Amino acid sequence: MNRTASIKDVATHASVAVGTVSNVLNYPDRVSERTRERVLRAIDELGFVRNDAARQLRVGHSRTIGLIVLDVGNPFFTSVVRSAEDAAALQGSAVLLGDSGHDAGREANYIDLFQEQRVQGLLISPVGDVTDRLDLLRERGVPTVLVDRLADESKFSSVAVDDDAGGYLAARHLLDTGRRRLAFVGGPTSIRQVADRLEGARRAVKEEPDATLEVLDSEGQTVLAGRSVGDMLVQRGRAELPDGIFCANDLLALGVMQSLTMTHTFRIPEDVALIGYDDIDFAVSAVVPLSSIRQPTELLGRTAIELLSEEVESQNPVHRAVVFTPELVVRQSTAAPAAG
């Protein structure tokens, strides 16, 4: 009574062979209407639930896809996870989610776990440099797609967003609304994303001979880090204040905004325009709604799944690196100052 019913129990109960039950489950139209109904009734009566381990053992692979992200709490990844799950569901797969929390050890554990589970493939936003480990996976025939990181196309497929283009968009927007003394606020430029966004901003500024770009280093990417940069700016005389600030991420921008608005000495956007990056939910509901650069996260997740499917299907894998273009979202924080 305690043991869950097996396919054999169902077969007995419906007076058919086990093969027939399996066919009802997997190829319903190979089975005549009458017996199909009989089998379905038996399944229902016994409360049969297919044992996926047995199925998997026989067919050699699972119906799941592993997904390892750096931080589920980060809205960027949350959105990627959602869209990947949806895309996977459409093709009949489920997603096993792992949160490495930027920890290489946890990441390694998940990779091992997913291998033991014989996932169909792996989507990963890797912690630092894991090419060795990923090479191993490749040798063992686990198709892998890198997420939010460009990959050597001879080895892996990847999906990412063009941060250089995003940086350009943001700076170009500030310039287009008449600002000329720009500042970039961003954490350590050793982070690829930060460096690329800065590079894009530089490119835009070079297009206007009379424009300048100042780089303000921040301690990390948090609201508090933004606040201290903002405090520093407030100290300066009004004449030395930039008239357009581009922050490497929305949290920084919100921090800067808090500093500037708290003192009531500077107005946003009249005295200084402010734009962030990521377009997090808080951006729209900030004290002054924040302009930002939105990344097509849904597309990222969906495309990652698609690339993985391609690799799974084709024996002879040709890798692709897909790069998406981010999008400018204009809100009040960069509204053009009154003419004159």
Added chain:
Amino acid sequence: MNRTASIKDVATHASVAVGTVSNVLNYPDRVSERTRERVLRAIDELGFVRNDAARQLRVGHSRTIGLIVLDVGNPFFTSVVRSAEDAAALQGSAVLLGDSGHDAGREANYIDLFQEQRVQGLLISPVGDVTDRLDLLRERGVPTVLVDRLADESKFSSVAVDDDAGGYLAARHLLDTGRRRLAFVGGPTSIRQVADRLEGARRAVKEEPDATLEVLDSEGQTVLAGRSVGDMLVQRGRAELPDGIFCANDLLALGVMQSLTMTHTFRIPEDVALIGYDDIDFAVSAVVPLSSIRQPTELLGRTAIELLSEEVESQNPVHRAVVFTPELVVRQSTAAPAAG
């Protein structure tokens, strides 16, 4: 060459029996040092990775625990997930995470999927009323623990946080710092959490004969909803403004704060004190750091795993409903007004 090595291959390669390889994997000290090393070397050379499906088929259950949450993007659940994962890892289990997104259909899919995977048990923060489905699970012998929802103790174990106590704490703190004209801001009271928090606040207010509590309904639980409640308050004359506001969640509180500070007519905490609920990351970095009620989310996740283990181990399950007490976090937004 393409196929991954099996335990049999390892056995051949190391010139031992398959049982010995299995023992090396599962009971290393049943095997002599010499052969153990030999087997380990073979495993390494062949790149053997245990096939968990086969293992599971034999032993009858997996090493994974299913966890279905309402929204991974919600910091509350993110934290629960993390701690559950850590606790599970300690006892050698892994967590399969499902995000129902408040959608009963997705929830049902995950329940089915997890059943097919023969998870050891299920932690679930259910969408609406799923007692029927959960009853089914119970009959099929899948131990289940409800998260953030009290359960009929005759049927399930559960972990939750005492929202009534949290509401009391918040209101009591406002009263203790001298406020008497309190307001509660909260979404539809059909949400259990909101209703309980309000109830707790009422209890505290009744303790002070000269204190009053006004209930301000909000449209949902977002920053924007908080803003519109705040705007409404600003319209009122100063005399009619409450001197202490308790919001059912931090997002609401941040919205109210934005309204009040933007107009520069009221100061927080001098004119009005403000306290939220959940202690999200943004609370500490708000314009005026926000007091809040912290829920022991790490403890929730860990305890859920422990309760589940209890059910798994004992044949004769005795269910427990564990309720945690939330904690007051005092910050500047409720600092006592200057004496006099």
Added chain:
DNA sequence: GCGTTTTTTTGAATCGTTTCATTGTTACGA
């Protein structure tokens, strides 16, 4: 009614582990 084709059903073999009764080996005291 009979031979032929098509459709349905059958059930043994298989996947890769773990388990455990059995056999083989070693160590040790008398």
Added chain:
DNA sequence: TCGTAACAATGAAACGATTCAAAAAAACGC
């Protein structure tokens, strides 16, 4: 040297699904 106990290693059986060649049943044409 022998008997016995402790320890190691063995390998067949089992888990529950899918697969597929073969058998059985049904449908068809004449």
